Amino acid sequence: MLVMCLLCPDTAVHAAKPEDTISSPSVQETSSIERAEKEKRQEKQILTLGQLIKKYPDTFKIHGPHVKQIALTFDDVPDPRFTPQVLKILSEQGVKATFFVVGSRAKKHPDLVARIVREGHVIGNHSYNHPQFHKLTMVEYTDQIIKTEKILYGITGYKPKLIRPPYGDITENQLRWAKREGYKIVNWNVDSLDWKGISKEAVKRNIMTTAGQGSIILQHAGGGSTSDLSGTIGALPEVIRELKKKGYTFVTLPRMLKVQKDK
Incomplete structure (x- = not known):
């Protein structure tokens, strides 16, 4: 998660020495220097994710309305080891979910x-190869989104409106670009922590102790070569059944957020 950077303190004022006054800058030069310094200070000022959510509430979402709906989301797909197992459970339970797709994996x-799409689920853009967005230039960042978008359009016939940044990580300039281009950034407010390879019981506990009205739950249906998502596979049916008993319905993110699935 990004952190707020402190602005550099202003240079201390000191008494002028005779040599300081030999070559004073013109008003125009002073104005240019001040603008340059202001731009440097703005570049150093980084907003936290929480601040970005407050500043761009229509573009950056972490939960839905406070009604008895829950959105299950699965990152890092597709993965032939885990994605089919998750799809099978969702089909058996009659639940539709949202899957965030990595472009390089979609290509394979x-x-x-x-x-995923044929079975009634929604897909979102999860970058091409899962980098930390704040380490990318704007050109590299936009390439991650557009390259994946083209791959997904070729497979499914639509360009996803939803973007989930890897690690939930995004800068203000990247967010502003997404807003201009008509995307929605969607993170989560319930984290199963399943990527850690934890047990079924731990995954279930992490979800059930925090899920509530309008929750967006983060799980994974894909991962690296050493990933162990057996905890998610084991917990998912019980999580769905117990939340249904509590009166919750499961919806896709576009339905929860009342947006189109495509741009």
Whole structure:
């Protein structure tokens, strides 16, 4: 998560020495220097994710309205080890979810992306190769989104409106670009922590102790070569059944947020 950077303190005022007054800058030069210094200070001022959410509430979402709806979301798909197992459970439970797709993986397993959409789920853009966005230039960042978008359009016939930054990480300039281009950034407010390879019981506990009205739950249906998502596979049916008993309905993110799935 990004942190607020402190602005550098102003240079201390000191008494003028004779040599200081030999070559005084003109008013125009002073104005240019002040503008340059202001731009440097603005570049150093980084907003936290919480501040970005407050500043861009229509573009950056972490939860839905406070009604008895819950959105299940699954990152890092497609993955032939785990994605089919998650899809099978969702089908058995009659639940639709939202899957955030990594472009490089979609390129390798287009059939799985097509299956996700065919079975009534929604897909979102999760970058091309899962970098930390704040480490990228704007050109690199936009390339991550657009490259993945083209791959997904070729497979599914639509360009996802929803973007989930890897690690939930995004800068203000990147967010502003997404807003201008008509995207929505969607993170989460319930984290299963399943990527840690934790047990079924731990995954379930992490979800059930924090899920509530309008919750967006983060889980994974794909991962690296050493990933162990058996905790998610084991917990998912019980989580769905217990939340249904509590009166919750499961919806896709576009339905929860009342937006289109495509741009």
